[in-house]
Amino acid sequence: MFGKIIGTGSYVPENIVTNNDLTKIVETSDSWIEERTGVKQRHLMKNETTATMATEAAKRAVENAGIKPEEIDVIVVSTVSSNLILPNTACFVQEQIGAINAFCFDINTACTGFMMAYNTVQSYINSGLVKTALIIGAEGLSRIVDWSDRGTCILFGDGAGAAIVKASEAAVFETVMKSDGRKGSALTCYNGFATRPRKIFTEEKQEISDIYEKTNGQESSDTFVKMDGQEIFRFAVKEVPKCINELMEKMNITSDDVDMFVLHQANLRICQGIAKRLKISMDKVPTNVSEYGNTSSACIPILLDELFKAGKLKKGDKIIMSGFGAGVTLAATYLEIC
Template identity: 60%
Template sequence: MFGKIIGTGSYVPKEIVTNKDLAQYLDTDDTWIRERTGVKSRHISGDKETTADMAVKAAEKALENSGLLPDEIDLIIVSSVSSNLVLPSTACFVQKAINAKNAFCFDINVACTGFITAYNISQTFINTGLINTALIIGAESLSKITDWSDRKTCILFGDGAGAVVIKKDENAMFETVMFSNGKNGDALTMENPFALRKTNLGKNHQGQFDIAFQDIQKTYINMDGGEIFKFAVKKVPECIEALLEKIHMDKDEIDKYLLHQANSRIIEGIAKRSKIPLEKIPLNIEDYGNVSSACIPMLLDKLNGLDEIKAGDKIIMAGFGAGLSYGATYLEF
């Protein structure tokens, strides 16, 4: 037995940065950015708004949409590469904020494949009988780890959070395929600034710590866009095909394909290679940019709010990104 999505929620910061805003100091313009990425604008969190705060707001909306009470949640998983918290976990912060006192909580870091990974973990917990309900959140403040002078990355990313509530259901359908290709992980990297601190105790005459950041550039997102494009356009169709074989379905039987919103050109390349009609691939990248693990749950919430997903719809979610990791998951709404 598996779980079904019974509630969705999302949150984005109020501040919007448009392509025209970026063109004021970057060598670019709105047309150049749109043609290469599909992004028109992105939401940016302020100095006083954290990843954990956004995760809470998305969680509250998903809970309200589900009709469940906070103490009915058994598991909370937050996926993020940009949380403001190292300790405690962002998931525990969410638990405290929404008073989900009965939930077991933890974070994962699988970048843009993170929401699918968290969803799959929750389904495993449900299937083994350990839990009945789960709250899954993707939350990101990518603006905090983006070099805003680097044209090849800053035009892509935004901030936000998306969440779903899953509940055990005897009619729920679930299947997945998951892969990683660590040997090509250098295509998308960012080092933890803590790891770049050099600490020398007793090296000076006062016996003080010598702490300094050795290479601040490494603490921003660094990406080989061409390599990511080739990887996604080749591997995502392969994992979608592998999933379809596992569930014994043809691609035209699927109602919607919810792909990670990395770049409109990548999505178009995946559609072309997979021979999937673009009308079956909904987008929200134009208004939000790439929000890493928050992309798919934010898109789910948008479609749910617009009644563009109906009960019984057959859906494949596919994520891809840093790791390099990629995977696809089947569900029925």
């Protein structure tokens, strides 16, 4: 037995930053950004945090599913940008929504995160360990983006999406997951605590020594997102279609059998490149990157929530979700709306 999605929810900040707004801080233009990425605007936090956005998305998913928080057996949050290290974000959400019977943990596989969370809870459901799961992708990327770096700051936004997955005899599940750590340098962001000036005891000198210098009084630039955009583009356009094809071969289906391909919203050109490699129409590839930018692990659940609420997903629809990102990691997962 596997699980089916019985409810979704999402939250994005009200604060909208357009491409024209970005021209005030970096050398760019609205047309330059849109032509290369498909992004027109993004939603950025003001008073929110990653954890509060995750909580709001979770509340909406629980309400949409028509369940009580006490029914949730596990909460999994995917994030690379939480304001919390301890407690984990999932435990924060648990306390806020009153899911007192759940066990909780966070995962970090960047833009593939929601996929990994979904696949993880499917394994738990299949093993009989849980019946009802809450999965969340939540990102406050504006806090780890270098707003003087035109190559990255134009891409990212903040937000959270959530789904309730419940055991069902009707549910169908299959997946392919991959990682290639050799390409990890294509997208990096180091922990700010690791570069903060501090003192440690060194056995050699038997004294307290200074390590990790600040540069010009600022934290190391390594604590911001750094990306080799061309390498990520090449990886996504080549490897994601291969991963999706491997999944379809595993299930003995073709792209004609699939009603919709819900892809990570890295940028519009990548989604178009994947569709071209798969030889499918963009009519089968919904996008919302123009509105939100790349929200990493929140992309797919926000898009799913919009599709459900717009009535674009109906019973019997066959869906392939695919995420890809830092690590590098990627996954393709099949689900049927039931």
